[in-house]
Amino acid sequence: MTALPGFTIRAAEESDRAQFINLARLAFMPTRSQADVEKEMQAEPLNPPGGQGWVLADQAGNLAGRYRHLELALFFQGVQFSMAGVAGVAVAPERRGQKIAQGLIEHTLQRFHEQQIPLSMLYPFQHGFYRKLGWAWVGDTRQYRVSARHIPLYSERVNVMTYRDDLQASIKAVYQEAAQQHNGWLQREPNRWKGYFEPEAGQEIYVYAEAGTLLGYMVIEFTHLEPTKTQWAIVVQEWVALTAAAYRGLIGFLASLRDQVTTIVWNTDPKDPFPHLISEQRCDPAIPTLPFEFGLTHRFGATGGGFMWRLVDVMKALELRPINPGVPFAIAFNIIDPVFGEQQISVDFVEQKMCPTQQPAATSITISVEHLTQLFCGMRSASELQWLGAIEIEGDSTLLPKLDAAWQATPPFCWDFF
Incomplete structure (x- = not known):
């Protein structure tokens, strides 16, 4: 274990709020003012349901580092696993390079092991840092930026409709059913759904239904991708389909927007058949891309280096x-x-x-x-x-x-x- 003399690791207290927020600001949004960030986060509990903040403090109460432990669960091979999420790891600028983050992570792993938690998950700021502490990159995400005119106009698109407030329970049920059939999807507790149905400006939710039964949905965001900002694009932030018809319907709906939207950004997992459905296996020519640098080959998809997992209680896992x-x-x-x-x-x-x-x-x-x-x-x-x-x-x-x-x-x- 990394020794951190003169410091104490303890649960975050309400008196730590200003410093706790400021460490996050300096790590993740340093161009914003402390006042603005505090105002934005004033309604957020320091220790939300299913979450516990932890801090590294010196004897005078000054915080040198922080992180948050999230009590989560995920599905894998049809089984629900308890999982400890690690989020918001931040170290004061003047304390960086002193093994503060390493000490915090080693502390949290010891706690997880004592609690017999089989798995831990995080989104790393650097994969190499966490790899040295036993985490493994397993979050292989694919992204395709394709022309809306290259997406098939499936007839099932007529079953897509806009979101209504009375569909919340149905959307949650669709997600839950799909999550149990996919590896790595989280068991979403009520606090994970908080704010989900209040999308930010530019975001919309559309659903797929047959005979009044919801079978799929997607969350999209309207944006611009090219420098001149004259052409609209849609980024698909989440999609869930319980049937092939629902899958085709959601894709066909995106294709039907081709007169308004130039580019579709489809985020997905590596097993998704989406790239085989496109009429042209290349990025949308309307947006600038780097050459592929391999013969007569077009740039098409991109691989995202996302989340990491770690076995903690190996025996239990x-x-x-x-x-x-x-x-x-x-x-x-x-x-x-x-x-x-x-x-x-x-x-x-x-x-x-x-x-x-x-x-x-x-x-x-x-x-x-x-x-x-x-x-x-x-x-x-x-x-x-x-x-x-x-x-x-x-x-x-x-x-x-x-x-x-x-x-x-x-x-x-x-x-x-x-």
Whole structure:
């Protein structure tokens, strides 16, 4: 653990409000005044439902750092996992470079481990910083900036209508049903929906319904992407579709706006078939783009390096995670963890479950907690990591394909930011 002499890490108190907000301002919005930011955040509780602020204070009560722990849950392979979100990590400018952030993160991981939380998630300011503390990049997001005229005009678009206040419960139900079928989507508690149905200027919600039953929706934002700001674009901030018809209807609705809107920005997960539906696999020619620098190839989509996950209570995470059917086998994991040290866990893979056992397995894999997290969520495979020399195996190497088959899953995606 990183020593921070002269400082105390404690829960945030109301008397910390001004400093707590100012640290966030200096880290995330330094061009704004303290007064403006305080006024904007005056109605926000320091410790909102499902959230707890933490601070690093010196003996005089001056804050050197802060973060917020969010008590969340997410779905993975049809199972709901408790998850600790880490948000708003900020260090006073005069204290940066003194391992303050590292000390805060190590503290929060110790707390999560004591609470037997299987997973933690955050959106990093630098992936490399958190990777050194065991987090793994798993949030692979895709974005397509395409011409509205290249999107198919599906006939199901006639079932799209504008949002009404009486549709709130139906939208929440659609999200909940979809979330249980997707890896990484959050279990949205009431506080996560706060403000959702009060979109900012330029934002709109549209829904897809058949015979009075809501089957999908999307949140869009009107904006300009080109320097002259003469052409309208729509950024799709969130879309949810329970059926293929709802999916086609939402896409067709966007296409029907082609006389008003030039560009559609479609944000999505890597498995979405959207890029195969476009008539031209290229970015909208109406907006400036860099050349692709690879032969006769057009720039089309972009990959976003988003959120990170970390296994915290590894034993609990393994016990919760279902595996795919297959022949039983056993592996011992020698886990290298930069915060908790080395840990050895032997696991029986049997009856679509992982069962930690006291019986040592004949085959062992030495692996970092970062790479174990990526295997756990389906982001990477053990065979790939062995090929790269990122893991070491002792014993029967033919078990690696079995491990890959057992853990094969769609990598996580998430609509929520924090």
